Amino acid sequence: MSSLDRFQLFSFSGKMKILHLSWVAFFITFFVWFNHAPLLMAIAESLEISAAEIKTLLIINVALTIPARIVVGMLTDRYGPRLVYAYLLVFCSLPCFLFAIADNFMQAAIARFLIGFIGAGFVIGIRLISEWFPYNELGTAEGIYGGWGNFGSAAAAFTLPTLALLLGGDDGWRYAVGLTGVFSLGFGIIFYRQVTDTPKGSTYFKPKHLGSIEVTSKGDLFLLMLMKVPLYAALALLVWKLSPEAAKILSVELSICLYVGLVILCFLDCRKAWKVNKTIFSQPISPLHQYKFKQVAILNILYFATFGSELAVISMLPLFFAETFQLSPVIAGMLASAYAFMNLMSRPGGGWLSDRFGRKPVLLMLTAGLVVGYFLMAMVNSHWPLWLAVVAAMTCSFFVQSGEGAVFAVVPLIKRRLTGQIAGMTGAYGNIGAVTYLTVLSFVDYATFFMVISGTALVGFIILLWMDEPTGQITEIHEDGSVEFINVA
Structure with missing residues (x-):
C-alpha cells in the first residue's frame, strides 16, 4: 500500500485532503447555523424583541432544516457533492448577511428561517467521503467528518461573544454574525476549486430519478x-x-x-x-440490484434517538445543571459544554469501532449504552455530587455521539447512488428527534424527559435486532449497462 493510500490523519493530499476540506465545510455550516445562540442577549436588546420572540427565533432556526436535508440529499446524488456544497456555502452567506443588518424581529425571523437551510450541509459530505474511502476506513472517516464538523456550534459559542466585543459596541453582534457569512462565502469558493467528486478514474453513480428515493420491492x-x-x-x-x-x-x-x-x-x-x-x-428488480429499505428505516430511528437527543440535551443541559445544583449560568454553561466537547473523539470513535468490529454489533452495544446512560441521567438530583453528575453526562454523551458515528458508518454501505438521499432522510430524523424531545420537555420534568429518551433508545435497540450486517458487495450500473461491484465488507 502506498503512502497516498494509507489513512494518515495529518496528511493533506489525496483522500485525506478531501476529508479535511469536508469537515471544515461542515464546521462552517454549524458555525453559521448557530451563530445567533451565544449572542441572543445582545440581539434581543439591539432589536428590542421579547423573550417569546427569542424562543420563536430558536424554533424558526431549525424549521427549514428538516425538508432541506431531504432536498439537499437528492441534489447531491444528482449533481455531485462538490457543486452542491459550494453553492450551499455561498448562497447561505446571503441570509447570514441579512440577519446581521436586520432592524426588527420580522427581518431577523425571515433571515433565520433561511439560514436553517445551511443545516443540510452535513448530508453532502457523507456522500463525498463515501466516494473516496474504502469500506474498512469509511466509518472512521465519516466519524471524523461528523464529529469535528459538528464542533462548529461549540466554536461559535466560544468565539463569537469575544469577536462581538472586539469588533465594536452595540453593533458588535452584527459584525460577528456578518463575519461568519464571509467565512461561508470564502470557503464555498475554496471548496469548489479544490474538491473533486470522486478519485480520478472512478464513476460517480447517479439515481435514475430526481424527486424520491428509489426502492426495489x-x-x-x-x-x-x-x-x-x-x-x-x-x-x-x-x-x-x-x-x-x-x-x-x-x-x-x-x-x-x-x-x-x-x-x-x-x-x-x-x-x-x-x-x-x-x-x-x-x-x-433483479435480486442483484435490490437493497433493503428496512436498513434505512432502522437507521432513521436510531438517529432520532442519538442526534435528536444530543440537540435536545445541549439546549437544556445548562439550565438543568443550574437548577439542580444551584449554579450560576456561567458555571452551568461551562459544565454542560463538556457534553458537546465529547464530539471531537466520540463520533470518530464510533466509526472506528464499526470499521474494526462490525456495524451491527457496535450499534447494538452503543444503543444499549444509550439506554443505560439516559436512565442514569434521569436519576441525577441535587443529592448527587456535582462531579458525579458531570461524569454521568459525559458518559451518556460518549454513547450518544459514538452511536451517531456508528449510524453513518452504515449509511454509505446501503446503495451508493442513493447515499445522499439516504443520509438526508436519516439526518432529517435527527432533527425530528430534537423537535419531539424538546416538545416533551415543555410538558414534563427533567427526570421524565431523560426517561423518555431512554425509552425511545430501548425501542431503537429492539428494532436494531432486525438490521442486517452489511456483507459482500453492492452493485451499480454504468451508463453502458456494465455492472460494478463495490465492496462493503
Whole structure:
C-alpha cells in the first residue's frame, strides 16, 4: 500500500485532503447555523424583541432544516457533492448577511428561517467521503467528518461573544454574525476549486430519478411512504409551537393554512414516490440490484434517538445543571459544554469501532449504552455530587455521539447512488428527534424527559435486532449497462 493510500490523519493530499476540506465545510455550516445562540442577549436588546420572540427565533432556526436535508440529499446524488456544497456555502452567506443588518424581529425571523437551510450541509459530505474511502476506513472517516464538523456550534459559542466585543459596541453582534457569512462565502469558493467528486478514474453513480428515493420491492415502497409521515408531523409540531395555542406568533387562520398545506405536501410527496417506483409492480428488480429499505428505516430511528437527543440535551443541559445544583449560568454553561466537547473523539470513535468490529454489533452495544446512560441521567438530583453528575453526562454523551458515528458508518454501505438521499432522510430524523424531545420537555420534568429518551433508545435497540450486517458487495450500473461491484465488507 502506498503512502497516498494509507489513512494518515495529518496528511493533506489525496483522500485525506478531501476529508479535511469536508469537515471544515461542515464546521462552517454549524458555525453559521448557530451563530445567533451565544449572542441572543445582545440581539434581543439591539432589536428590542421579547423573550417569546427569542424562543420563536430558536424554533424558526431549525424549521427549514428538516425538508432541506431531504432536498439537499437528492441534489447531491444528482449533481455531485462538490457543486452542491459550494453553492450551499455561498448562497447561505446571503441570509447570514441579512440577519446581521436586520432592524426588527420580522427581518431577523425571515433571515433565520433561511439560514436553517445551511443545516443540510452535513448530508453532502457523507456522500463525498463515501466516494473516496474504502469500506474498512469509511466509518472512521465519516466519524471524523461528523464529529469535528459538528464542533462548529461549540466554536461559535466560544468565539463569537469575544469577536462581538472586539469588533465594536452595540453593533458588535452584527459584525460577528456578518463575519461568519464571509467565512461561508470564502470557503464555498475554496471548496469548489479544490474538491473533486470522486478519485480520478472512478464513476460517480447517479439515481435514475430526481424527486424520491428509489426502492426495489413493493413492501419497501409502502415502508418509504410510512417513513415520510413523521417528517411532516414534525413540521406540523413546529407550526403548533408558533400557533396561538403556544408562542402566539401565527394567527389561527395562518396556522390552519399551514396544517392543510403540510397534509397536501405529504400527499404529493407520497404520490411522487409512487410515480418514481411504480414500475416495480410490473417489472420486478433483479435480486442483484435490490437493497433493503428496512436498513434505512432502522437507521432513521436510531438517529432520532442519538442526534435528536444530543440537540435536545445541549439546549437544556445548562439550565438543568443550574437548577439542580444551584449554579450560576456561567458555571452551568461551562459544565454542560463538556457534553458537546465529547464530539471531537466520540463520533470518530464510533466509526472506528464499526470499521474494526462490525456495524451491527457496535450499534447494538452503543444503543444499549444509550439506554443505560439516559436512565442514569434521569436519576441525577441535587443529592448527587456535582462531579458525579458531570461524569454521568459525559458518559451518556460518549454513547450518544459514538452511536451517531456508528449510524453513518452504515449509511454509505446501503446503495451508493442513493447515499445522499439516504443520509438526508436519516439526518432529517435527527432533527425530528430534537423537535419531539424538546416538545416533551415543555410538558414534563427533567427526570421524565431523560426517561423518555431512554425509552425511545430501548425501542431503537429492539428494532436494531432486525438490521442486517452489511456483507459482500453492492452493485451499480454504468451508463453502458456494465455492472460494478463495490465492496462493503
